[in-house]
Amino acid sequence: MPFEIIRDDITNLKTDAIVNAGNNRLKASGGVCGAIFKKAGLEKLQKECDKIGHIETSQAVITKGYDLDCKYIIHTVGPIWHGGGHDEEKLLYNTYLNCLNLAKRKRCKSIAFPLISSGNFGYPKDKALYTARCAIEDFLAENDLMIYLVVFDKNAFAISQSLFDSIKQYIDDNYLDDYRFDNSRRNAESSLLDDYFHMEVKSTLQSVSDSIENDEIKMFKKASKPVDATKAATKSKSKPKKPSIAKAILGDMINDKNLIDAVSNVEDTFSQTLLRLIDATGKSDSEIYKKANIDRRLFSKIRKNKDYNPSKSTALSLAIALELDIDETKDLLEKAGYALSHSNKFDIIVEYFIKEQNYNIFEINEALFAFDQNILKA
Template sequence: MPLQIVRNDITRMHVDALVNSANPDPVIGLGVDSAIHEAAGPELLRMRAQVGRIGVGEAACTGAGRLPARMVIHTVGPIWQGGNAGETEALARCYRSCLEIAACSHCRSIAFPLLSTGTYGFPKDRALRIATQAIGAFLETCELDVCLVVYDRQSYQLSRELREDVENFIADTTSFERDAVCRRGGQPGTLSAFAASAAEPIFSDALEALPNALSIDGADAPRRAVCSIAPRRLEDVVEQVEESFSEALLRLIDERDMTDPEVYKRANIDRKLFSKIRSKKGYQPSKPTALALAVALRLNLDETRDLIARAGYALTHANKGDIIVEYFIVRKMWDVMLINETLFAFDQPLIGR
């Protein structure tokens, strides 16, 4: 997968390049810097001393010592000063500098900590958005597997507005399903996955009362707007009933005048996997891959359900991850990176490969 978010100890990541949140001078700092030097052994500091001083937003590489990586890329993140001192661009530059070194060194994989969020005090939600946007922009033109590594839940944070809005949507959706079951004479919690997936999307007064969609640009606060879903025409449904997942995918790409690379990069899957889907008419992707492609194609909820059904899957309100994906689709927020940030925060599997 081009970008994945994982909960792990970064010193145990088996990658070509491991990124260190370094001190500007060749001394061992706190947090990630200390942990990496401890795991790598004293040789890492000797190699770091040969590099000399590193400026904010810049990066330099050394060997990796005893770490399970080929190289360590040292970068110096900005200290948070309230947001008006160029911190956002400096932090984005850290990620770009590291990625450029990795690409020039013919690395196939790289692991980052969430830079500047420890002793440098960068707000975690802003740092997360900057990281995923900078990495995502780089991956539009370069093939590289990137891991964003967080050590524990305290190391990772969504914006409060986004988290609360998603929590409200989940609560309203599950409440709607329980009420629907009771109206049919059943018991709450007995709705089958099939019945849940066939349920109508929620456009009740309760949903309209929810805060509108979140449109996050960089570190700005969310802006909100609700969208509607245009149903497909009956004649289109009948004409396309025999299509395989692969055939439907290629048709949708053509209808939207998109290119294959544009779609698989937006879906956060690699070219090799996309080629398999494209070349094999009966290929069945995983559900996370199917959902990511639906998001990359900017499908509405009805179209998404139709596409993933061709691979044998359904969106169900019995699954929190499915509800979260639905939240973003009905609000026209077709951003796989942001969806994955949210899924990770709610301990749900990510979409993509």
């Protein structure tokens, strides 16, 4: 995916470039800046920085990565927060864009940012995050680059309090604890099993459908006759292959003519449905996969293979890019063998944004990250 929020130490990343949000004199200091200088090799990095000298706020310059795992360090200076009335937002926006354009000129394929100005420079974290997202989103609309926003700990990250409170209330109103879930008593493992079984059934039915030819139904019936595993084992030294859950349940149904007729007219696959929905929007493929924050190569796989089954996260990302309502989203997910559950906070948060008709995947991911959930990614 082109943009991802991660919790890590930026000095450990193996991206083409990392961003050092330092000071105007390009001197080693405390915090993340000091850690970058130390791990890169203090004397070597400081010597190159001294040759560059002074930089202005929002300006970006580049040095070698030295002992870090990255090729380059892009040095920049974000604005100091003075209450918001001194062009701080514009300066911070330009800080990100200048770094991104410099990485592009150096033909970098990946870059990692800290949340610039949100530490000692006093920029409110939610406002710093909003400006970072706007700059990154605007850049990615015209460019391809893998961008990471690196958060060292939860205290260094925040969405707006009003959004956080609104989502929290929606979770409280909709989340089903085990003791309230009397009918199915579903936990994370059983939810995964449901998804697995759904996909197995779909895969099995599709395999049956693909095997049927008008003049070969009898042959198919004969071929699908259950085999006695004990007899088969005596004829071969190899252990009989254990059937899948779906096949085990469907085994007695395979010879049923009604089933054969049904799978002969199997519904459109996820890929076929997706492409039909894209055509209905009148938008280009690139507009959709960029809005879904997924890689062009992954989208190409989905387009070329009508039977491609994406991850649940990818399917949801594409539903959001298409701006589907909640029922349409559930229908598209079902094509890939998934469902939304109110026993899953991740699902509830995504559902909240869909019902609010907020289809900005970057903002959705910020909220998921703030609530300690996995983000939407391919």
